[in-house]
Amino acid sequence: MSAREQILARVRLAIGDVENADPVGDVEVPWNYGRPTAMDDVLGRFTERVEDYRAEVVRCPAEEIGQRIAAALQAAGVRRIAAPEALDSVWLQEIRDAGLEVVTDPADSGPLPARQLDGLDGVVSAAAVGIAETGTVVLDHRPDQGRRALTLVPDLHVCVVRVDQVVSDVPEAVARLADSVRQGLPLTWISGPSATSDIELDRVEGVHGPRTLVVILADRADVG
DSSP states (O other): OOHHHHHHHHHHHHHHHHHHSOOOOOOOOOOOTTOOOOOSOHHHHHHHHHHHTTOEEEEEOGGGHHHHHHHHHHHTTOOEEEEETTSOHHHHHHHHHTTOEEEEESBTTBSOOHHHHHTSSEEEEOOSEEETTTTEEEEOOOTTTOOHHHHHSSSEEEEEEEGGGEESSHHHHHHHTHHHHHTTOOOEEEOSSOEEEOTTOOEEESSSSOSEEEEEEEOOOOOO
16 A cells, blocks of 8 residues: 555545434534633733833833833933824923923924934834733724824834723724724734744844834823
């Protein structure tokens, strides 16, 4: 018996019970796409996974967001940063109060050109979703996040993620982003600072986006 015949004989033997079984109809398996995956500590998992990517996570109350942004920028030694024009005005003022120059986009003369963005030290933005399982931050580029070039060209990105924006896994994130997709908004998925490796596995950071990522994980403001 040839090798081919031996393989076919084994296949026939393996599926013999299936071929002789009574036929059954399709079985409906209930499944709700986007259902949260159970986790003991979603925020803890998110923090751990973001830090695994060599990014920094700063947890703070809602009323301290602007101060923590300014502190992160000062710690990085930056002086001039870009920000979406619709970023929270309180945050922008606290950044300026710390002695940093903020260039908003779009500027009075229109969106900042790539050359000018490249000359700035960093960028501050809000976010749409944070994913605990993968440590990913997703931007859908609404006004408080700015256009894609704004958060991809500068070398430092300080991104504010609220705790109520953090979901368990990618399916839950996709479900939450459904409205953004229907509106035709672009999505940028950020898993740590930009990094790549050559054939010798030498890691190079900052090739496709910011070299440094700081995530400000902000608690919800007190209600009442």
